[in-house]
Amino acid sequence: MQYKLLLPEITLAAGILAIICADLVVARESRRQTAFGLGLLTLTIYLMAAAALGGVTEHAFAGHLLVDPWGSFFKLFFGVTGLLLLFLSYSYVGQRSLAPAEFVALLLGAYLGMSLMVSSEQLLTAYVGLELVSLTSYLLAAFLRQDPLSTEAGLKYFILGSVASATLLFGISFLYGYTGSLELATIAGSLSTGEGMVVIGSLLFLCGLLFKLAAVPFHVWAPDALQGAPTPITAFFSVGSKVAVLVLAGRFISHFSGVLAQEVHYYLLLVAIGSMTVGNLVALRQTNLKRLMAYSSIAHIGYLLVAYFLGTPEAYAALRVYVGVYAAANLGIFAIITWTESQNRGIEIDSFRGLGRVQPLFGLALGVFVFSLVGIPPTGGFMGKLLLFMASVQEAHYILAVIMVLNGVLSVVYYYRMLRSAFFEDSEWIAPITKNAALEAVVLVAVVVVMVTGVWPGWLQM
C-alpha cells in the first residue's frame, strides 16, 4: 500500500490539523500547552514512522515520492531537530504572547515541506515542498508583529525568496521543455552531453537553490532575515530549511554529475569557497549574535557544498556527520541566546558577559559548541571537518583542503569573542536569574550529540 510510505508526512498533516482544531476548543490559559504538547506528539510519531521506513527503497504515487535511506536519514534528522526546536521556542512563545497554535502549525507545515523535499526526485513535488517551506518561513520570520525588524525580515525574505522561486521554476521549465519529463532520472537519462538548454536550466535551478541556501553570492538577504526573525525561527532557518534545500540540491547534482561535470561542478566549487571565505570574513565584524550566526551559517554552507563538489561516497558520509554536528552545536548556541534574551540581556555579543559565572552549565556548553563549530578535537565538529578534509585530499584537491583549513583558523577569531565575553568579561545581571528547564534540556542534548560524535562519528552514518 503506497500510503504506508507517506506515513511520516500524513502524520505531520494530521498533527497540523489537530493543533488548529484543538486551539478552538481549549481554554485560553492552556492553549500554549496544548499546541506544543500536540506538536511534540506529532513529531514523535513522525520520528517513529520515519524510523520504521529506514531501510526501505521504493517509489510511490506515480514516481512523486521516493523513500530511500538517504532521505530517511534526513527525516530522522528533521524529527529530532524539530523536537528540540519546540523545546527551544516554548518559553519564547509564552513570553512574547505569540499565537501558539499558529506558530506550531506553521513550523510543522515547514517540516512537512522539508520532508517532501528530501523524499522526491520529481521536480514538481520537490518544488511544491520547497514552496511550503518558503511560504511558512516568510510568515514565521514576520511573526513578531510589534517588532519592525521582524516585519522587515519577513518582507525582505518574501520578496527575494520569490525571485529565487521564480528562477528555480524558470530552470525547471527549461529542463522540462527539453526533455519532456519532470523526473530527475529521466531528465538525466535522456541527455548525452551538456546541451545548452540543459546547462541553462540546471544553472537557473541551482541558482534558485543556492539562493535559498544563502550561499555567496546569493547571501545578502540572509543576515537581515535571520536577525529580525524570532530567535527560535532563526535557529530553524539555519538547521532546518537550509538542510532540506541542501539535500534537494544534492539529489539534483548527483544525477547530473556525469553530464554537467565540466559546466556546473566548478561553479559549485567557486560558490563553496566564496561562501566559506565571505561568511567568515564578514562575521569578524559582527556584534549582533544573530547576525554573527547568520554569517557563520553562510560559511558552513560553503563547507557542505564542498561535499557535493567532490561527490564521492566518502564526501557524502562526511556530509552526514557535518550536518548532524553543525545542527546540534547551532541549536545549542541558539538555546543559550534564547535564554540570555529572556533575561532581558539583548542579543549582542556583550550580552554573554558573565555567563560563565551566573550559568556555568550554559557557559561550559557554549565552550563545547564553539569548539565544535571551529573544529577543535575532541568535539564532533572536528570529526566533520576531518572527514571532509580527508575526502578532498583523497581526490587530490590539496588547495581546496588548504583553503578549508585557513577558513577554520579565520573562524576562530569571531567564535572566540563569544567565549571571551562569557568567561573573561563580567557585568552585573540586574534582573533575577530564572532557570529554564526546557532550554537546559536542549543544551544538554546538543552537548551529548557533539561530544559523542567527537569519539564515534559512525552513529550518524548508520
Place this chain on the structure above:
Amino acid sequence: MSLEQLLFLVVAAVIVLAALGAVFARRIMHAALCAVVVFTAVGGIYAIIGSYFIAVAQVLIYIGAVATVLVFAVMLSGQKDIAGGSPIRRQARWKTVLTWAAFVVGLVMVFQFTLNLTVPASGPANAPMAAESATSLRFLGQLLFYDYLLPFEVISLLLLLVLIGAVVIARKESDPQ
C-alpha cells in the same frame, strides 16, 4: 511567418508592454489595471498553443478573482500614488546601471542559446499528447487525481497554512488572541 507566430508576437508584445506599465506606473490603480492586461494576454498565449481549458481557467481565476481582489485592495488602501518613491541616490546609481547591464547581458545570452536550440523528439512539443486530449477535462482530471495526486493534496495544505499565517500577520494588534 505563420499566422500563429504573428499572433504570438503581438500577444507577447502586449504582455511585455503591460508588464513594464505595471512596474513603472506612478498611480497604483494604473499599475493594477496593467496587471489585469498582463493576466488576460497570458490567457491569450494559452489559447494560441491550444490549451483552451487553461486559457479559460486563467481568465476565470486571474481576472475573476485575483484582479478583483487587487483592485479592491488598492481602493481600500486609499493611496493614489506609490509613496516613498525617493529618487535613486547618486552613490547607488552605478550599482543600478551595473545590475541592469548584467540583466540585459544575461537575457541576450539566453536568447542566443535558445535561438540555436533544437527541441528533441522527446520534447513535449513533439509528444503524442494530442491537442484534444490535452484540453479535455477528463484528461486533466485524471492527471490531477492520479498522476499528480501528491503535489495536488500538498498544495491544499499549503493554501490552508498560508491563509492561517496571513490572518496572524494581518490581525489588528488589539484583537484578543
